[in-house]
Amino acid sequence: MCIIAFSKMACYQGYHSDKVLVAAIDFGTTYSGYAFSFRHDYERDPSKISTNTTWIAGHKNLFSLKTPTCVLLNPDKSFHSFGYEAEEKYSELAIDEEHEEWYYFRRFKMQLYQNMELNRGMVLFDESGTKSMPAKVVFAHGIRYLKEHLMKQLDVRGLRAALDGEEYIQWVLTVPAIWDDKAKQFMREAAKEAGISDNQLSIALEPEAAALYCKILPIEKLSAGYENNLSVFQPGTKYIVLDLGGGTVDITVQEVLGNGCLKELHKASGGGWGGTRVDNAFLQLIIKLVGNPVIQKFKNDQKADDLELAREFETKKRTINEGHSGKITFKIPITLSELFLDEYGEELKSAIKQTHYAGKITWTGDKVRIDADIIKELFCIATDNIVESVNAILAKEVCCGVETILMVGGFSECKLVQECVKKHFSRMRIIIPDEAGLAVVKGAVLFGHNPQTIVSRITKFTYGVKTTQNFKRNDPEDKKIIVNGVEKCSDVFSVHVEIDTPVLVGEPLAPQYYNPLYRDQTEVTVPIYVSTDQNPKYTTDRTCTYLGKLVVPLGPPQGNEKREIEVKMTFGGTELTVQARETRSKKTLSASFDFLDP
Structure with missing residues (x-):
C-alpha cells in the first residue's frame, strides 16, 4: 500500500499555464458548450470566464446555455452541422422526405461509458439504425465544430489578435470522473483528429472542475438562504460533489487542505442515472x-x-x-x-x-x-439511485465529517431533483450555484490555468500487469510454461497500485522491473489489467479485466547481458502516464499506453 504524507504537499499557487488562452470544451450527452479565459484575466480575476450565450433554438420557450449534442452529416458523409442547426435541418429534411440518405447522430456519448470492448474500430449507428460511421469520426466532428465556433467568437469579439497563433491555446476537454482509461484515451484521440495537438490538450474530470469553479464564486452566487457558504471551502472542510449530467451521475468527495488545494477522499462513483x-x-x-x-x-x-x-x-x-x-x-x-x-x-x-x-x-x-x-x-429511477449512492458514500469511514453537498450539472437544475436531495439529506447543507449547468465547463478553464489545485486522488481499481514468474509449488499446473528451459508461471497479476489508494498528482509510484523473455526482442508489450480486488493473484481471476497494453520499444541487445526494464507508472493525474528506462544503461525508453487496440 502506498503511504502518502499530505503535509508535504504543495498547491503550487504560483503555477500558471504557459499558454495565452485556456479554452475548455464540455462535450455532453445531451448538451455541449465551451468557455475560455485569457491568462492575464485569470491572474487578475479568475471568475472572468467567457461562454457562448447565443445558442438559438427553433423553440423560443426552450432556455439553454448550451447546444444539443447532435451531429448531422451530408449523404457523402461530410460534415453539415452541429447542435440546434443540425436538429432543425434534419427536421426540415424529414418534412420534405429527403432525410433518408443523411446521417444524424444524437446522444451518442453514453456509448463510451463502461464499454470495456471500446476500441478504435468502434462504430455508431445513426438515428435510422441502418447507417453507421466510425465513432471517432463522429466525436471529432462535434469537437471540431465547438473548437471552430470558439475561434470565431474570438474573432467576433476582437480577441483573436491577442494570440500569436493557435499553439498558444491550452485546450481542456471534460469527461466524467467515473469513465475508464479507454474512454479517456478515445476522447483524446478524437480531439487530435479534430485538430487539437496532444501537447495542447488536457483532460479534466467533470465534478472536480465544477468544484474548482464553485470555489471562486462569491457567496451570493453559490446559493441563496445560507449565511455561511464561505465555510464550504475553508481548510478542513469535507464535501460531496454531486455532478448530475444528461447521461451520467458523477459523485466525488473532497477535502479542502490548509493551502487551499483539494484532495479526493473517496474514489469517483456514480452511474448512468442522468x-x-x-x-x-x-x-x-x-x-x-x-x-x-x-x-x-x-x-x-x-x-x-x-x-x-x-x-x-x-x-x-x-x-x-x-x-x-x-x-x-x-x-x-x-x-x-x-x-x-x-x-x-x-x-x-x-x-x-x-x-x-x-x-x-x-x-x-x-x-x-x-x-x-x-x-x-x-424521476424515481434517477433520484432513487442518486440517493442510494450518496447514502452509501456517507456511510464510509473516510467520509466522516462531510456536511455539505454541492450540486452541479444540467440535471441539477431540475426542481424535483433539488427537492429530492434536500428532503433525503435535510441535515446537510445543499448548495446549488447559479447556472449549475455551466459549472463544469467554467471550472475546466480554471483547471487548465492551474491543474495542480487538485493534489491527490483515490485509485478506482487495482492496476497491474500480466507477467510471468518462476513457477512455485502452489501455482496452478495449467499456468506452467517452459521458457528457455525454465518453468514459469503465466498470467501472474503484478500489482502496481491497489484499489482505494491515495496517490499524489504528478508523482510516479515505486518502479517495477521486467525482463524481456527473449534476447532478440525489439519491444516489450505488457498487458495491463484492472481488478476490483485489492490484491488479485492471476489476471484470469473473476474480478480482473483486460484494460490495454504498455508498449516499450527496445534498442538492440548489448552483448550477452540480461536486459531489465524499469517502469514507473503515475496514477494521480486525470490520465495514466508511464516512464521507462533500461536499468543498466539508464537509457530512457519511449513507453506508452494503448487502451484502444482490440
Missing part, C-alpha cells in the same frame, strides 16, 4: 398510451414533431416540483393521436378511458394532461 433516464421514462409512458407501432411510425415519419415533443418535455422537466398537484399539461403533436387512429381505428382519448390511466390522463387534440404523481414517478 437526465436522459427521465426522458426515457417519459417515452415509455407515451408508448404505454399509444403502443410501440405508433411511436415507431411517429419517430420515423414525423421527425420535426418528435423534436418538438422532446423539447416540450425538456422545458417542463426543469420546472416540475413536489408542490405540483392535480394534472400537468403537455403540448403533444396532433400527428401522434392521428397515427393512433390510423393504427387502431379509435380515438386515443376514448382508448385511454379504457385503461388503468382513466381519470389520471386525459388526451384532447394536441394537449395531454397527466396526474402530477405520474410525472413525479418518472
Whole structure:
C-alpha cells in the first residue's frame, strides 16, 4: 500500500499555464458548450470566464446555455452541422422526405461509458439504425465544430489578435470522473483528429472542475438562504460533489487542505442515472398510451414533431416540483393521436378511458394532461439511485465529517431533483450555484490555468500487469510454461497500485522491473489489467479485466547481458502516464499506453 504524507504537499499557487488562452470544451450527452479565459484575466480575476450565450433554438420557450449534442452529416458523409442547426435541418429534411440518405447522430456519448470492448474500430449507428460511421469520426466532428465556433467568437469579439497563433491555446476537454482509461484515451484521440495537438490538450474530470469553479464564486452566487457558504471551502472542510449530467451521475468527495488545494477522499462513483433516464421514462409512458407501432411510425415519419415533443418535455422537466398537484399539461403533436387512429381505428382519448390511466390522463387534440404523481414517478429511477449512492458514500469511514453537498450539472437544475436531495439529506447543507449547468465547463478553464489545485486522488481499481514468474509449488499446473528451459508461471497479476489508494498528482509510484523473455526482442508489450480486488493473484481471476497494453520499444541487445526494464507508472493525474528506462544503461525508453487496440 502506498503511504502518502499530505503535509508535504504543495498547491503550487504560483503555477500558471504557459499558454495565452485556456479554452475548455464540455462535450455532453445531451448538451455541449465551451468557455475560455485569457491568462492575464485569470491572474487578475479568475471568475472572468467567457461562454457562448447565443445558442438559438427553433423553440423560443426552450432556455439553454448550451447546444444539443447532435451531429448531422451530408449523404457523402461530410460534415453539415452541429447542435440546434443540425436538429432543425434534419427536421426540415424529414418534412420534405429527403432525410433518408443523411446521417444524424444524437446522444451518442453514453456509448463510451463502461464499454470495456471500446476500441478504435468502434462504430455508431445513426438515428435510422441502418447507417453507421466510425465513432471517432463522429466525436471529432462535434469537437471540431465547438473548437471552430470558439475561434470565431474570438474573432467576433476582437480577441483573436491577442494570440500569436493557435499553439498558444491550452485546450481542456471534460469527461466524467467515473469513465475508464479507454474512454479517456478515445476522447483524446478524437480531439487530435479534430485538430487539437496532444501537447495542447488536457483532460479534466467533470465534478472536480465544477468544484474548482464553485470555489471562486462569491457567496451570493453559490446559493441563496445560507449565511455561511464561505465555510464550504475553508481548510478542513469535507464535501460531496454531486455532478448530475444528461447521461451520467458523477459523485466525488473532497477535502479542502490548509493551502487551499483539494484532495479526493473517496474514489469517483456514480452511474448512468442522468437526465436522459427521465426522458426515457417519459417515452415509455407515451408508448404505454399509444403502443410501440405508433411511436415507431411517429419517430420515423414525423421527425420535426418528435423534436418538438422532446423539447416540450425538456422545458417542463426543469420546472416540475413536489408542490405540483392535480394534472400537468403537455403540448403533444396532433400527428401522434392521428397515427393512433390510423393504427387502431379509435380515438386515443376514448382508448385511454379504457385503461388503468382513466381519470389520471386525459388526451384532447394536441394537449395531454397527466396526474402530477405520474410525472413525479418518472424521476424515481434517477433520484432513487442518486440517493442510494450518496447514502452509501456517507456511510464510509473516510467520509466522516462531510456536511455539505454541492450540486452541479444540467440535471441539477431540475426542481424535483433539488427537492429530492434536500428532503433525503435535510441535515446537510445543499448548495446549488447559479447556472449549475455551466459549472463544469467554467471550472475546466480554471483547471487548465492551474491543474495542480487538485493534489491527490483515490485509485478506482487495482492496476497491474500480466507477467510471468518462476513457477512455485502452489501455482496452478495449467499456468506452467517452459521458457528457455525454465518453468514459469503465466498470467501472474503484478500489482502496481491497489484499489482505494491515495496517490499524489504528478508523482510516479515505486518502479517495477521486467525482463524481456527473449534476447532478440525489439519491444516489450505488457498487458495491463484492472481488478476490483485489492490484491488479485492471476489476471484470469473473476474480478480482473483486460484494460490495454504498455508498449516499450527496445534498442538492440548489448552483448550477452540480461536486459531489465524499469517502469514507473503515475496514477494521480486525470490520465495514466508511464516512464521507462533500461536499468543498466539508464537509457530512457519511449513507453506508452494503448487502451484502444482490440
